[in-house]
Amino acid sequence: MKHWTLDDIEWEKFDPSKIDPELLKVIKAASLVEKNGFEYARYLEDVFSDDPALVKAAWIWAAEEVQHGDALGRWSEIADPSFKFEEAFADFEETIQLPTDVSDSIRGSHTGEFIARCIVECGTSSLYSAIAAATDEPVLKQITQYIAADELRHYKLFYGYAKHYQSEENLSRWTRFKIGFGRVIETDDDELSYAYYAANHKGDGPYDRERYNKLYVARVYDFYQFRHIERASAMAFKAVGLKPHSWMCMTFARLSFRFMKFRARRFQRWERKQQGARTPADARSPA
Ligand SMILES: [Fe+2]
Numbered sequence: 176m177k178h179w180t181l182d183d184i185e186w187e188k189f190d191p192s193k194i195d196p197e198l199l200k201v202i203k204a205a206s207l208v209e210k211n212g213f214e215y216a217r218y219l220e221d222v223f224s225d226d227p228a229l230v231k232a233a234w235i236w237a238a239e240e241v242q243h244g245d246a247l248g249r250w251s252e253i254a255d256p257s258f259k260f261e262e263a264f265a266d267f268e269e270t271i272q273l274p275t276d277v278s279d280s281i282r283g284s285h286t287g288e289f290i291a292r293c294i295v296e297c298g299t300s301s302l303y304s305a306i307a308a309a310t311d312e313p314v315l316k317q318i319t320q321y322i323a324a325d326e327l328r329h330y331k332l333f334y335g336y337a338k339h340y341q342s343e344e345n346l347s348r349w350t351r352f353k354i355g356f357g358r359v360i361e362t363d364d365d366e367l368s369y370a371y372y373a374a375n376h377k378g379d380g381p382y383d384r385e386r387y388n389k390l391y392v393a394r395v396y397d398f399y400q401f402r403h404i405e406r407a408s409a410m411a412f413k414a415v416g417l418k419p420h421s422w423m424c425m426t427f428a429r430l431s432f433r434f435m436k437f438r439a440r441r442f443q444r445w446e447r448k449q450q451g452a453r454t455p456a457d458a459r460s461p462a
């Protein structure tokens with residue numbers, strides 16, 4: 176059962192003067208990725224076809240993800256009437272294909288599948304918490320608060336399955352760490368970069384993964400505060416079987432936060448140079 180619907184959103188409180196145009200671009204991209212939830216449910220159905228209860232939970236989870244897409248898509252269309260959510264999603268869905276007709280997890284084990292899913296939910300819950308804190312637009316704040324709470328529940332759901340399968344498969348901590356870290360690295364793959372392109376730059380020439388990944392990262396990492404990364408790191412550590420509240424986890428969080436802000440600033444400079452608008456400070460500093 177969904178914990179909220181689009182009718183629970185107070186759309187009448189929308190305030191156009193509070194729209195951040197850079198955040199709007201991120202929200203449009205997020206709407207497309209979220210809307211693709213059923214594609215993941217089909218994949219999970221293939222992998223866990225012998226567990227009907229799990230398959231049922233996967234479809235409920237996917238319906239919530241699709242609703243995240245619908246809410247963010249509707250908000251984006253209100254904020255920018257030139258944005259056509261269904262049109263952009265049709266393009267995204269056709270281009271970004273997940274593995275189908277598989278009988279086993281692409282992560283190599285059932286435990287690995289759910290560790291990877293936990294990492295995704297760490298990422299989304301921290302993203303929407305960061306956006307909810309950053310935006311002053313009342314409707315977007317409400318939507319992202321609802322979504323962040325859903326993502327946290329999704330994490331708990333998948334963590335339960337990861338623990339269950341770990342008791343059967345007994346993967347080493349190193350293997351679990353590699354799976355978790357590998358999924359973090361995958362955030363630079365085509366899914367988010369293409370979503371950013373399809374939602375914001377479709378008419379600007381052909382897709383270029385590196386270019387649109389930089390443009391996405393330059394914006395999205397700007398919105399995070401340290402507390403969001405600290406929490407996501409603790410959740411990720413727990414998912415791979417490491418102590419969540421340890422000096423190692425805190426060090427990881429600090430380094431991750433600094434690296435994210437470094438990348439955001441670097442790509443912002445790169446973008447300004449691309450636009451031929453270098454500032455005196457940029458001219459002094461190496462690319
Ligand atoms: Fe979601």
Ligand SMILES: [Fe+2]
Pocket residue numbers: 240296299325326329
């Ligand atoms: Fe989720």
